[in-house]
Structure formats: structure tokens, C-alpha cells
Amino acid sequence: MTIEIQKIREDFPILDQKIYKRQLVYFDNAATTQRPQQVIDALNQTYTEYYGNIHRGAHFMADKATAAYEETREKVKNLINAESREQIIFTKGTTESINLAAFSFGEAFVREGDEIIVSEMEHHSNIVPWQLMAGRKGAKIVMLPIDDDGRLQIEKLDQLITPKTKLIAVAHVSNVLGTINPVATIARIAHTKDIRIFVDGAQAAPHRQIDVQDLDVDFYAFSAHKMYGPNGVGVLYGKKELLEQMPPYQGGGEMISEVKFSGTTYNELPYKFEAGTPNISDVIAFGAAIDYLLSIGLENLASWEHELLEYATSKLIVIPGLRIYGIQALKSGVISFNVEGIHFFDLGTMLDKFGIAVRTGHHCADPLMDHFDIQGTVRASFAVYNTKEEIDVFVEALKKVIAMF
Ligand code: PMP
Numbered sequence: 001m002t003i004e005i006q007k008i009r010e011d012f013p014i015l016d017q018k019i020y021k022r023q024l025v026y027f028d029n030a031a032t033t034q035r036p037q038q039v040i041d042a043l044n045q046t047y048t049e050y051y052g053n054i055h056r057g058a059h060f061m062a063d064k065a066t067a068a069y070e071e072t073r074e075k076v077k078n079l080i081n082a083e084s085r086e087q088i089i090f091t092k093g094t095t096e097s098i099n100l101a102a103f104s105f106g107e108a109f110v111r112e113g114d115e116i117i118v119s120e121m122e123h124h125s126n127i128v129p130w131q132l133m134a135g136r137k138g139a140k141i142v143m144l145p146i147d148d149d150g151r152l153q154i155e156k157l158d159q160l161i162t163p164k165t166k167l168i169a170v171a172h173v174s175n176v177l178g179t180i181n182p183v184a185t186i187a188r189i190a191h192t193k194d195i196r197i198f199v200d201g202a203q204a205a206p207h208r209q210i211d212v213q214d215l216d217v218d219f220y221a222f223s224a225h226k227m228y229g230p231n232g233v234g235v236l237y238g239k240k241e242l243l244e245q246m247p248p249y250q251g252g253g254e255m256i257s258e259v260k261f262s263g264t265t266y267n268e269l270p271y272k273f274e275a276g277t278p279n280i281s282d283v284i285a286f287g288a289a290i291d292y293l294l295s296i297g298l299e300n301l302a303s304w305e306h307e308l309l310e311y312a313t314s315k316l317i318v319i320p321g322l323r324i325y326g327i328q329a330l331k332s333g334v335i336s337f338n339v340e341g342i343h344f345f346d347l348g349t350m351l352d353k354f355g356i357a358v359r360t361g362h363h364c365a366d367p368l369m370d371h372f373d374i375q376g377t378v379r380a381s382f383a384v385y386n387t388k389e390e391i392d393v394f395v396e397a398l399k400k401v402i403a404m405f
Contacts, residue, residue, distance in 0.1 A: 022355030177326030178334030229289030
């Protein structure tokens, strides 16, 4: 273990507080993480020192804000090892990234009768935009099923892929089960048949090194707010030859080259997909979040979170009546469980009274819930600032809550 956990915790002022007179234990990191002081400071700095509208300014403040905004693009490019900065599009989150990709890819490449394969474990945001596009284009959504361990049945791809298949949409990491999906393998299978792959990286980018070239994916999306960055910032990475052929998602300022009533031409990448004034300050502060992640080291972070996952799993599986969903190997720091005879919502509400923040419900993954024939789960998800002591507090509180029922 090469990270200094106490030092890291000191960077997150919000963690040091009491909820219902108990020390806060924040285990809802898959929903959103907290931000370190470095990110809060970066956000403050833009508003107090150099805020201005970007790309079109003829003054110092606008130029400085533009440079800082574009510097974050460069940082994102390096973080995921994209080929070029033109392939990094800022959005307001993973959801908007997927909607953008589904709309524009659909307009460019999908015809009536075509098929899009979507996995059964997807977050609603990696299902519904594809359904909307399929509805518009007269295309069909085909489900890639999971097995009872929550693993994608990729051996079924052979049967599911047809000459009509245009794209496979899949999560890198499940937000419910934590399963790490073999996206490089899926990309290889897809590409041999000239099919594209879209990867929802919302639960992967905060926890491991992503190399889009190594994975050889066509699209990759993630959100800053799940990786210690600000709200309202997301990223869409895409292969350049695809992005170039795709039409704009929204029209407005910034995305144009020339506007005439007789016809408009569009800006070059990535600006073609960034209509209007973007989320300037938050993008700049996202740069500070990336610096923060890199200062810890993604490998250090991943190995610490893995240690937390194993520790928590070993303490939870011995609790009578408790079932953890999904495989226990090859997964990220997410544990979804139910306790026999107790509603997940009651468990979550009672844990909250012990100062412990977990998530309860369907986690925006109804098809996955249907697969396990449940309405929801309790989900504990870890971040780099969590500790084994917090897991002890959580497990003891859970045992007390179970005993009350
Ligand atoms: N996909 C996955 C796997 C997620 O976990 C989430 C967030 N819960 C999203 C997509 C949507 O992300 P956002 O709400 O930041 O757009």
C-alpha cells in the first residue's frame, strides 16, 4: 500500500463531519464522489481570478480561461491515451455523451432494419438513448444477456450479431455489480465484422487506467463528478473518422464555421459537438481533479480500492441471510446486496441513522433487477478516501440494523 490514506482524507473537508452525531461514512461513491480541496480551489480560482467566455475573446481573461479549458482537454486526452485532442468532446455528463453519440451515430450510420446490441446490465442511460435513436430510425435493439453471476455472455455474440448489426453498447464496469467487462475482447469481435463499440466508462474511469487505443473502442464516455471532479462535466471520446462523418448533435454558437440563410457549415472537431457556452469553470476544475488522481496514481488507487473491496466482502458474506449479487472476482469496488426478509430501503434508511451513506433502489438498471427478479439492492461503493475502519463501522451498524428486524 503506497498511498497515505490520512493525508488523502485531509484533502476532502466534507468527510470530516458528523451525521446524526455519528462520524460520516460515505459509501455512495458510484453515485458521485466528493471533491478534494484542490478541485474546490481551482473552481474558486476561475471565478475570482480569470473568468471569461472562451474561444472568442479578444481580452486577457477570455484568453486565460480558454487556455485553461483547453488544457483540461489535453489532460483528458493524456489520461485516456486518446490519439488527439480533437477526439475529446466536453459534455455535461456520461448521459449527454451517450445521447450525443446515439443521435449522431444514428443519423450517420443507422438505417431502417439495422440492429444495435445493448447489454442487459446497462445503466438506463446506456439503453434509452439507443432506444430513442432506434425508434427514430426504425432500427432494433437486441439484448446481450448476462449469466447469473452477472457476467456478460459474450459467447452469445456470435448468434446475436447479424449483417444488420451496427454497434454494440456496453458498460466497462457495471454500476450495480462492479463487474469489469472484457471490452477489448468485445471490440475485437465487433471490428472483425465492421461493427462499432460504444463503451460507458462512467464506473471505470474513476478507478483504473483507461487506454482507449489499447482497448480499441470506437467511443468511450465518462463523468467528472464520479472522479473527484465537479458536477456538470462529461467526456465523449470517439474515433476521429467516425466523429468526422457524424452530424452535429446540437446547433448554436461555437459549433459553426459559417452561418448563412442559404446554408451553414460546421466547425472542426471537437467544436462541432460543443454548441453554445460550455461549462467553463467546471471543465477547468476537472483539470485539477485529473491532476489529483494522477498525484495519487491510478494503480495505487485501484489496488487500495481492491483491498477495501476484499475486506468488505469477507466481512459481509458471513452475515446470515445476506446475498451479494454478481461475481466476486474481476470486479470494481461496488457491493450490491440484500438481506433476506428486510427491504433494501429500510436497511439504507437505518444505516443513514448510523451516519452511513449507501444507495438503495434499482440503481437505474431495471433490466438487471429483472434478471435477478428483485426490485432493488443496497449498494456500498468505495473511493480512494475510504478506510477499513469505515468498513468495520458499516458492518457493525448493519448487524445492529438486521438485529432490529
Ligand atoms: N452509466 C453508468 C454505468 C453510471 O453509473 C452512471 C451514473 N450513475 C451513468 C451512466 C450516468 O452518468 P451521469 O448521471 O453522470 O450522466
